[in-house]
Amino acid sequence: IIYTRGADKKARLYRDLIKVTRNSLCYVEQADLALRCSGIDSGYAEWSAQVAHYQPLIEKVIEQAERRVFQGEKVPANEKIVSLFEEHTDIIVKGHRDIQYGHKLNLSTGRSGLILDVVVEKGNPADSAQFLPMLERHIEHFGVAPRQMAADGGYASTDNLQAAKALQVKDVVFHKKRGLKVEDMAQSPWVYRKLRNFRAGIEAGISCLKRAYGLSRCTWKGWAHFEAYVWSSVVAHNLALFGRLKST
Template identity: 30%
Template sequence: MLRTHQNQVTLWDSILPESLLSLPAELERIDQILNDERFMWPFLENFNTTMGRPTVPVQTYLRLKYIKFRYQLGYETLVQEVSDSLHWRRFCYIAIDQKVPDATTLIKARKRYGEGTIEHLNELLVKKLSEERVIRHRKFRTDTTVVESDIHHPTDATLLQDGVSAITRTINRIRKVASHATEGFVDQTDIVKRKVLSFAKVLRRRMSRSWDEVNKITQDVVEITESVLQQAESVIEKLQRSTKQSVQKQKHGLQSLVDQTERLLEQAKQVVSGNRIIPDRLISIYDPMARPIKKGKLAKKVEFGYKVRIDETESGFVTGYAVYSGNPSDDEMLIPAVEHHQEIFGSAPHAVATDRGFGSRKNERVLQEELGVKHVSTPFRGKKSKKRTELEQEPWYKDLQRFRAAGEAKIGLLKQKYGLNRSRFRGHSGTAVWVGFRILTHNLRRAAQVSK
């Protein structure tokens, strides 16, 4: 059952001094913003039901999320810190004699509401701030970055180790409810672990023949994994006769892990045989949709995760974003980004500035002729004509490029202060939620700073 509000008035309100009842300036301004009833719309439209147990009130949920992402707290730490703070309790509409929602409850709520809800909340906030003339939107800039998945650096042997470990853990859980099906299964996780740890000793030599030894160790891990898969398939076959729902659920989970590990096994065999270029290779069984992405960085030649587009205006607010699977070309993202800006604010921006990754003659023509953008500062790649060179030397063009360069600082701020560098929520949907809440937190804090 969806609850949007919670009555905060208690006996303690008449006992506590005023200094404890008043909120700090930042939280007070954010509380005023979130009290707008429009922020209840995404929840009422999609989750308004009178059946089941009451949910965490939406006004409490949103404020708990702000504190979590504002101070980069884990769920357990969040619950503990809010429990110990009168100001944070007041901000989250949790009375002194009331228990703070459990960490598992907040995790389930996040999974239930999904990426569509947080995306809608961000749009509503931007529209509200635009109506209050807090956001100016004549200038527009966009850039892309990579949000890394919460996975380790993938190598063929360590990925097979993950598969063996996950299969073994699942079979150990099955042993508690259907021990007959797991008879004969041998735990080989320690053997695989020793093989993987031996890589460090081999690679420390820094000699060309070390790669032959690496391939030999990988081949040993491949053979162990094949043995584990055979045993796992035998367990699945024995579970076919069971009618228990819990057992069938465990069986489907085990089958999924076996399928993914078989794919990893095939990849490892190709690498050992000499084929090191495998398109669409699986880089994690825990986040199968994560992809290796090259952005030309010296420190990190390859990042593993999802590509994210960040849109911004001259007011310093993030007005749009999108999370992509793989590494699509930047020039494919510019027109949808400007169209989204036009949908949010009701008009196209006066000026658009991007780096050369977004630049193309087609994009420039569409922006000027179809969308009505007056000034477009998108440098082209490759050799330029004399006319193009003269255009890029114009003062307004250079001014927009300086405006564009500040967008990289915004991305750096989001990564360092708001945790956008690595998503702790797995999968494309989880990463979209992670990015959405980070941007919502940034915009709320920015609104509180502007209104001081």
């Protein structure tokens, strides 16, 4: 299907695939009925539980394929299942880059490089919509707003800048201006450059989290374990950094 050209040819292949899948579900239902009537207990309960879990997911995948391929409907991302085994997986689209699957993370860090907070997002929320909640979480955790802060260009907006200033953040710098003026963000061009460079340096920390602490790919199953995996990586990163900071 991936390498076939033409909507009509793809549709025929999808019909074949859906037919085979429906037949397989029928076989499973027949096997379930036969095993239930046979009175066999060994292993049946566990197998039946897996059937009860995966069958509705498979039927939903069939439904979304029929809506998209045969009815020409654009199925919203939050209604799609892209993984039977990790059904919580979200579709992540960043600009014009390739589509990725997983969950967005919002990280905040300080001058020391320690990760101060992390939020695992559901869905594909716009970065700009997560700026103020992350700032409010920081104030809730530490009791005071940061004196200065720098954020990725995706968080930039006039509303976010004004809201942060209203919360007593003195300098609010976004990595990309997005139509904002330097004098509105920071007290001087020098401060703007320093904070923007600080934000650029954070990319090295993110790269380290991916390469050394496993954040490029989660290997634990389920939503709760996904969150636990992210936090375990952050804690391991912070513990290692604590050791280096203490030794200096």
